[in-house]
Amino acid sequence: MKGYPEKPETVYYFGTCLADMFYPEAGMAGIKLIQREGLRVVFPRQQTCCGQPAYNSGFPKEAKKVALKQIDIFPENYPIVVPSGSCAGMMKHHYLLLFEDHARLDAIQQFSNRIVELSEFMVRTLNVKLEDRGAPIKVTWHSSCHALREMQTIEYSKSLIRQLQNVQLIELQNESECCGFGGTFAVKQPDISGAMVSDKVADIQQTAAARLLTGDCGCLMNISGAMEYQKIPIKGQHLAEFIWERINA
C-alpha cells in the first residue's frame, strides 16, 4: 500500500517540457486546480525537461546531466506534482535506474520519492470535489502507457472525469493500448507508429465522443495531430485543462 501524506501547505510543480512548449494552458490549469484547494504552488523557473527523450533514445549521459539539473532546483521537502504520467514515471522510477551507481543516489531517491502525478494528487491527497458547470458532453479517455504501467494513476484520472455530472465518459475498446507516440519511435519507425495512431483514432471515432482526454502531452500531441491530419473534428485535450474549463464554465 502506498502511504499518502497529509494535505501539504506547499507543493512544487514540474510543468514538463511538452506542456511548456505546446500546451501551456494545460500546465497552467494543473497549477490552478491545486491553488484552488488552498495550497501554495511553487514553480521553480529553472526547470526544463525530465531527461526522458535522451534516456529513451540511447543517450543516458546527456539525460543524466539534464536530470541532475532538475534535482537541484527542487531542494525543499515538498511534494513535486507533475501533470504527466510519463515524466512522473521517469523521475519517480527511472532516475533510480539511471543513477544506480551515482554518488548522490540518496538525494536522487529523496527527490524521486516526492514525485506525484497530478490526478493521483488531486484524488488521494487533496480529495477534490468538482462541480460541473458545463453543457452536457460525451468524452473518451486515452490511458498513457506510463500513467498506466509506471505510475498506475488511470483510475484517479477517470474518477475525476466521473465527478463531472454533465460529462459522459465512453471508454475506448483498446484503452490500454499504446497510441504509437513513444518519443523518437514516432519518427524512427514512422510507419509502425502511424499504423498505431491511426488505429487509436479509429477507436476514438467509434465512441462518437466530442472530445478526447488524456493525462499526457506526448500522447495528446500524437493523437490530436493525427485527428487533425485526418480532418476529424474531435478535439484532444489534457485532463487538467478540461476540468478547469468545466468547473469555471
Place this chain on the structure above:
Amino acid sequence: MPDDSEFNFRRNVSRALNDRQLRRNFKFAMENFILKRKEIFPDECETEHLRTLGSNIKVRALNQLPRLLEQLEEKCTRNGIQVHWAETTAEANHHVLRIMQGHGATRLVKGKSMVSEEMELNEFLQEHGIEATETDLGEFIIQLNNEKPSHIIVPAIHKNKTQIAQIFHEKLSDVPYTEDVEQLNAIARRTLRQKFFDAQVGLSGVNFAVAQTGTLCLVENEGNGRMCTTVPPVHIAVMGLEKVVEKLEDILPLLRLLIGSATGQLITTYVNMITAPRKKGEKDGPEEVHLIILDNGRSKILADPQLRQTLHCIRCGTCLNHCPVYTRIGGHAYGFVYPGPIGKILKPQVEGLKKAGVLATASSLCEACAEVCPVKIPIPQLLRRLRNESYSRDASCMVKDCGYQHNLIDSMAWKGWEWMNTHPHLNAIVQKIMGVLGSKIPPLGPLKQWRRYRTLPRFARKSLHQLVAEQRVENE
C-alpha cells in the same frame, strides 16, 4: 532490386502493414490470446507473486548455470541419456546428422522446437538426404508452404482457415478443397500418422531440464510431442543451455506460468517428463535418447549481468501477443526465429547491432511486454541498453558492433538538447523565438516523418514559463 535474403526491416514492415489480411489475422488472434491470458490469471496479486517466483527461479538457475549444466549432464548420463554439447548451430546440426547416420536413418519426425528452427535443422537435413517432417499442426502447415514460423507458440497464426484449406489442397496429394476444420484436422492426422510409423528418429525441444534429476520436461497439446518422443526407436532432444533449472520443485510454478501465458490453459493436454530410454521390461519408449545442448551466443549474453536477463525467457510468447508493434507487423517482419519484444532484445545480441540493431528502435517502450512477462524480463530497459550501445563507444559496451551508429549529427543534436535543458535562460529565449517562428520551420528530417500521419504541434505563443511569471506563481 533489393536482395530478398538480406534482413531489411523497413521493407518487411512496409510489406506487412500493407497486407490487410495479415493484419486482420494477427489482430484477431492476438486479442483472443490477451483475453485468454486474463481469464487464466484472474488475481493480480497472485499472478504478481507467481511472476516473482518464476523470475527468482531463473535468476537462481542462471547464477549457477555452469554447475547446473554439469550436473544435468551427469544425471542424464547416469539415466542413460547421451548428452552432446554444441557451441554453434552448425555443431548441433552435425550431432543430429551423426546420430541419424549411425542408425542409417533417413526419416525424422519433429515435435515443435524453436531451437531446431534456430538451427535451421530441416534445411540442413534435407541437404543430407534426410526427410524431416514437422508434426505440430501449425509447423506442419507452414512446412508444407515452405514458410518460417511467425509466432513461437502458434507458428501458423498468420494464416486463416481459408488459406490453410488452400495449402492442404495444393500441397498434399489427393486432398479435395475443404474449409471444414474437423476435416482439415483429419487430413493432417492421416498424413502424419504414416510419418510416425515410418520415422526412425524423433526429435523434440525441451521446455525445462532439471539438473538434480536429469528430467526433460516437454509440454504440448496435440500428442505429437509424445509420439515423437516415444514411437521412433531413437529420440533426440535439443535445448538452449538456458533451459536448465535446479530442481524438480522449480518446474511446477514455471509450468503454470509458461502454460497460462502461452495458451491461457491451466495445464496442457500432455506434460512429458522424460528421464531415460526404455528400460528392460518396459513396453514402449525409445531405445536411445540423446540430448543436444546448444550455446549459440547464450554464454556471451550470460556474462553481462543486465543482458543476462534475456536468458530468463521461457518462450511463452505472451510478449508477442501483447505487443502493439508485433500485432501490426507480424512475426516474419523481424527476420528472426524469435520475433516480437523478446526477438528485439535477442536478435541484436546474437547477430550484432549492425545487422539487427534497428529492431531496438521498433518499440514505443509502452511496457506492455514487461507487464505480462512471466519471468519479469525488463524488455524496455534492455531495449534502452541496446539503443545506448548502438551509439556509444564506451569501453563498457558488450554487444557486438556497439557504437555502429555513432555519428556526428546525432551526437551534436543530443549535446545541443542537453545544453538547452541545462541552461534555462537559453531555453527560455529559444522558446520565445519558436513561439513566433515555430510554424515557419521547414518540415525536414524527423519532422517530415511526423507529418506523414499527423499535423505538427504548434508552439504556444507564450510558454508555460511565461504564463507562470505573468500569473505570479511563486518561484521558490
